[in-house]
Structures are given as C-alpha cells and as structure tokens.
Amino acid sequence: MKLFATDLDGTLLNEKHEVSQENAEAIRKAQAHGIEIVVATGRSFNAARKPLDAVGLDCPVICLNGAKVHDKDGKVTSTIPLDKAMCHKIKNACQNEGIYFEVFTNEGGFSSSREKFLEVMIDIAISAYPDLDEDMVRERGKQRFQDEDIQVTNDFQALFARNDIDVYKILAFSIVEGELINVNRQLQSETGIAITSSGDSNLEFNHPDAQKGIALKLFAAERGIEMKDVMAIGDNYNDVSMLKMAGRGVAMGNSDEAIKKVCNYSTKSNSEHGVAYAIEEMLEEIYQ
Structure with a gap:
C-alpha cells in the first residue's frame, strides 16, 4: 500500500x-x-x-x-461545485418537506436558523441515545456552528444568484419518518446531483463528480x-x-x-x- x-x-x-x-x-x-x-x-x-x-x-x-x-x-x-439550477431544485424539495438544510460554499456554510439546527440535533441525538444530557448536546451543536463557520441567511434565492458564490454541498437533516425518503424520491432521477448519506438522519447533495x-x-x-x-x-x-x-x-x-x-x-x-x-x-x- x-x-x-x-x-x-x-x-x-x-x-x-x-x-x-x-x-x-x-x-x-x-x-x-x-x-x-x-x-x-x-x-x-x-x-x-x-x-x-x-x-x-x-x-x-x-x-x-x-x-x-x-x-x-x-x-x-x-x-x-453544484450547478446553481440544481441548488434551487434541492432547496425547493427540502423546503416542500419542511426539512432543515445547510449550504456549503466557497464562503463557508449557510443556514436559515441556528436554533432550528440545535432543535434538530437534539432530536437526533436524544432519539438515538435517550440518556444523553440535552444541555451537553446543545453545547456540542453550538460548537459545530463555530467549527463549520455557519452563517445565517433568510434568502437562499439571493445566495444562489451571487456570481461570487460556488455551492459545493447541501446537507439536509430530519428524523421524521418519510421526509428524507420523499426528498430523495423527488430528486433521484436528476442527473446533475449525487445523493449520499453520512447517517440515518441526513442526505448529502453534491455534483456527480x-x-x-x-x-x-x-x-x-x-x-x-x-x-x-x-x-x-x-x-x-x-x-x-x-x-x-x-x-x-x-x-x-x-x-x-x-x-x-x-x-x-x-x-x-x-x-x-x-x-x-x-x-x-x-x-x-x-x-x-
């Protein structure tokens, strides 16, 4: 080797x-x-x-x-980077299901809400490990926002329209049964994305290459x-x-x-x- x-x-x-x-x-x-x-x-x-x-x-x-x-x-x-038109399709599919998602770009990550992320992370962690301390999970979630350099935006439409922004990955989270499956079904026939996962509670969207x-x-x-x-x-x-x-x-x-x-x-x-x-x-x- x-x-x-x-x-x-x-x-x-x-x-x-x-x-x-x-x-x-x-x-x-x-x-x-x-x-x-x-x-x-x-x-x-x-x-x-x-x-x-x-x-x-x-x-x-x-x-x-x-x-x-x-x-x-x-x-x-x-x-x-992902094609911007494909970014809009992923965003729309996630928003239609009410799923929290993050966008990773050449200027760091973007999220619609820190609090929404923390709620999702607590739900995921507690559902998997019921004995975990909620305050500890919340602190780890806050640390992740710092580690990943996540910024908050209310307008992904405008973000995707920026010529100086390249989108490398979109990451969606949910523990609600069927939501991730529904998003996957909406997008699985698209040729401009690769859909993978790093856990049971997420989907990751990248360029096929x-x-x-x-x-x-x-x-x-x-x-x-x-x-x-x-x-x-x-x-x-x-x-x-x-x-x-x-x-x-x-x-x-x-x-x-x-x-x-x-x-x-x-x-x-x-x-x-x-x-x-x-x-x-x-x-x-x-x-x-």
Missing part, C-alpha cells in the same frame, strides 16, 4: 469526535513507512482540520465529499499511485465510492452491514481505535 485514505466521523474520530492517541500513532507509523495519508470527509476543510490539529496530524484533505481538495498546507487544489472515490482516484493518479495500492476506510454511504475503488477497502466495525458487504476487509469500531487496528494489520501483511 502506498496511500491510505480515511473518513473522519464514525471512522478516525471516536465517540467524543476526537482522534485517539492510538489512531494518531498508527497514522504516524504508516507515514514513517512511506505511506501517504489523506483524509476524505463530508466536513468542510476548517472543521476537518480541528481534530487533526489537536493531535498534530499533517495531511491533505478531500473535503465536502470530494467537492474540494486541499493540500497539507491548506491550499485549494481542486473544486467541483464530487464523490470521495473520484477525488481519491485523481489524488492518487497525480502521485503516480494506482488504486490497487490504495487503502480506504470508512463507515457510511458517502464512503462507498472510495471503498469500492480502493484496492483495500476497509469497513469500520460500527458500519451498517451494507457497507461491510462492499469491502474486502473490516476492522474494529471507532470507539475501539479501528483505524489503528486496520493500519497495523495492513503493515503486518506488507512487512511480515
């Missing part, structure tokens, strides 16, 4: 949304063996860098599911690396494209069974340092 690509949430990050020391040390060990590391995430670049910086990891970042790629110094090396697998393949090719020499690890549906393309696709132990079926390897969960386990297993096979 010459290149290792890892997702963040549910993969490299544990249940505290942190990179464990075990994972960080394993990544540094892989780098010491000459293996290049790249993060491939649905997050924005700034939100992706924070947990990496906390443990001193330095690597390029494929962010917003492949819509933007940054080198390890933060310089943007490629972008693939803005997918982790496509971005990773281009990233590898620029370095003269074939996909057979790439290991990719992830836990959710927005990881599937890179898990399928990589020579060594690894599913996290906390993945759905559908994710595990597309991979030829699996590892422990994100709360058990699954990334470190996968790296050690790979290195042992190479250097045994």
